[in-house]
Amino acid sequence: MADELLSVEDLHVEFERGDSKVYAVNGASFSVGPGETLGIVGESGSGKSVSVLSVMGLLRGSGQVTGGTAMFMGKDLLKLRRRQLEDIRGRDIGMIFQDPMSSLNPTMRIGDQIMEGMLSHQYTSRKGAFNRTLQLLDEVGIPEGKARFRSYPHEFSGGMRQRVMIAMAVACEPQLLIADEPTTALDVTVQTQILVLLRQLQLKGRMGIILITHDFGVATNVCDRIIVMYAGKVMESAPLVDFLARPAHPYTVGLKGSVIEVGTKAHQLRAIPGMATALTEPPRACPFAERCQLAADRCLEELPPLRPLGLGHYVACHRAEEVLAAAGTTVGAQVGGPVGGQVGGQVGGQVAQGVTARA
Amino acid sequence: MPDEPILKVDGVSKHFKVGGRTLRAVERVSFDLGAGETLGIVGESGSGKSTLGRLVLRLLEADEGRVVFQGEDLAKLASNELRSRRRDMQIIFQDPLASLNPRMTVGAAIEDAMVVQKIGRSASERRHRTEGLLERVGLQPSAVDAYPFELSGGQQQRVGIARALSLGPKLVVCDEPLSALDVSVQVQIIQLLQELQRELGITYLFISHNLGVVQLISDTVVVLYLGEVVEQAGADELFERPQHPYTQALMRSVLKVPEELEKRAPLVALAGEMPSPLSPPSGCPYHPRCPLAMDRCKEEKPLLRTVSEGHMAACHKAGEAVTMGSAPAVLVTPSELAAS
């Protein structure tokens, strides 16, 4: 689409680890438009954070973008010089990092850290930045901003640090906000308050949001579109309506079946069995095949492309139609794998041995 | 089931100095916990949950109150005695990356704990145990050679879990142990923790914002608000019959996965000013935001009292058949977004 704010195409990211490689992102594509919220969910370690960090030029360690484009306001972010990126970062694109403490400077006062971004991008004057900092602290739910302005990060609770990051990210009213698990340390009432705040910013400035989260409650309540990642690839990309009613990838179905909500009982726990493929080489077949209850011969041989299934609904599975057909019956039980009790029994037994065996 | 509680927390408080003023982080919290039990702790962000966890392990000194673990008053232990007791009481930190040494590989980090506690006869034995532990939290044993920054958030979190379990503790404070894990791995870790509990009788203090998980894993749950316990009850009892208006507000705010788009409820933020632990309100700490507040609530502090068998709440109105009234402050409906 032409009016996208950020549009990432076929992104590849590799890391070097001694003499082997880690193929963290293998051809991910996604885009977000103004005023839109894109949710990214998926396996832990599937390249969600790495995808957005690489777009921002913030890869850690030996990370290298080996392919793809990331168009933002007519420019390919992956080709910009560092200085140009630094200008965009924090001003046009705000970023909330997954690990708040490690992204805050432990020796700098909270207030100064929030002000710093605004000052270095010449967003307002010193006075203006100070007032805006107080206002932001209040908006993210940290009362008595004047007293808290001079606190150091270690004096804040986990959730308060996270909210400081949120304040920093939205301080310059960016056009795009990339939020990597922004509410994991927040209780549900503050979480709602933050989500409402983001929504208001979005309505006011048509800010686009990319929201990475493991919380399906959050994802399904604020996102317009959700993509599901696995092994560095997009497995499914669906408008919310389809994500809710017609998930078409076995992994998506399995994940949805693992969600724990209030009232879930122990015997209802379902984990997706098995183990993810190591990413030491780029996937050649369906990366989920080993754990998939529907896997056929073809799945082990041929890489399923991300193909359209319905209007705006894409899926990378050879047997997506069958998944859809099975919906409404007992998809969870069929695709989600064996029930939890069994899994836990095996695992726990082993650990128990390991832990008892003290010296 | 247990005769003697393994952990007795008796009226502990912690106040911090912030810019010359006093911040009330934890205020007179008490509970008992038997071996093999799980106490869930929920509450607003900044309500003192992590601080309470630190007080229980004496990583912070309490201003008042006592913590008795396995029959010993922790505050009375000399520092070297305390250090050796630490083998029995572990913590999984809320911010996994911050709790790991960036200059140590995953293996070194876990083995350092064992070295300090003199567990394992040789380096290779410790390495072997480490690899086993990593595998059990769902990481490849080869992760021993990775540096923390080379792992994803959820992988780091599992390193923290493995380190806490490596000492074979009797009590584990789990501070948001699942927040960075995908839902499938969450299930696996919960099952692991429960299994360990069944086999070894480990006791957990389980701090989490994920109310579904708390209900599932806890025997008892306490709700903290501005450092105070405002409600305490058996897990299912609490979730089925919440008595304190704050607990009710929490439960109302849980975002459910709707079955279809049309069933998506609007986002409703809690009404009223955010409370400040620097100047806690008079009377009931929740009264400025409480839809049921009456004059008495502004003046008289409600004490934690038994509402029904094993169910305590600190609210003047608790026990009356309270309706879950609410006064939405900001309402953003999905259609509003669609219109934008």
Place this chain on the structure above:
Amino acid sequence: MAVVSATVGPGVRVPRRHAQWWLAWRRYKRNKLAVAGAACVAVYLVLGLIGPWVAPQNYAQANFLYANHPPSLRFPFGTDGLGHDMLSQVLWSMRNAIEITFGASLLSFAIGVTLGLWGGLRGGVADMVIMRLVDFMFAIPQFFLSLFLVVAMGRTVWPILLAIGIPGWAQYARLVRGLVLGMRNGEMVEAARAFGASRAHIARRYLLPNVSNSMLVQIAFGIPVDLTVMAGLSVVGLGLRPPLPSFGNMIAQAGANVLGYPWLMYFPAAIFAVILLSFLFVADGLQEALNPRAEDGGRRARRFGFGARGRLF
């Protein structure tokens, strides 16, 4: 085997004791100026160490016959008014500069790290006293303190080394203390305490490894500062006492005859400038390579030149 094993750090294998250095080197390599700087510094160190042996003449040897000789094959850098071979003078100056600046930096480093670590870990009165001292040191330009000490102690190699090294500690102390304070209350140290690590164990295994990178960078920034102080002392006539050669002495003397005998200025001044710049580039490169997160600080330092870091005057 274990069913609980979802995704994993794929291919996290390979014994990698040196992975961090390897990564740092990769980042360092990207900065071409820093690589060039490192090459110059290496040449400087080698020349400085072997200089006295390869120098055509002893620094004190005067050839009155060849006084003020312009550069030629025999005297590539020319000679000065006493007929000193300038090439030999430059080589001997390098030797002196290396001895004095590295010695002085190590001294500042040792005092600073000890006091900083102590104050940062202990807190309380000790810390307060140390910090007041640091403030005091920062209030007075390092140069004047050195000047004062030279007057008190004399003008040979050791006194000058001490005069430059002693006042330099405050930089290190403040940096170490800041880093330690930042970590002392953090989760990393708390986690180590939680499994029963002693204070000494925490200092050794957790704090020191995490300050070492910043220390290396600070040393790299400190050496050019010390070089400048050393030259400055000569310029005001209180540097190494001639005939001991130093860049400052050569430049100061050449300044007097820059019109008549320009080579006396050109060669020493150019070489001195190259050395100074090389260290700054190296320091900058190290900063980026070793402390990638402190990148902002590095950028700011670059913008302000090294005044931001090495408070000279």
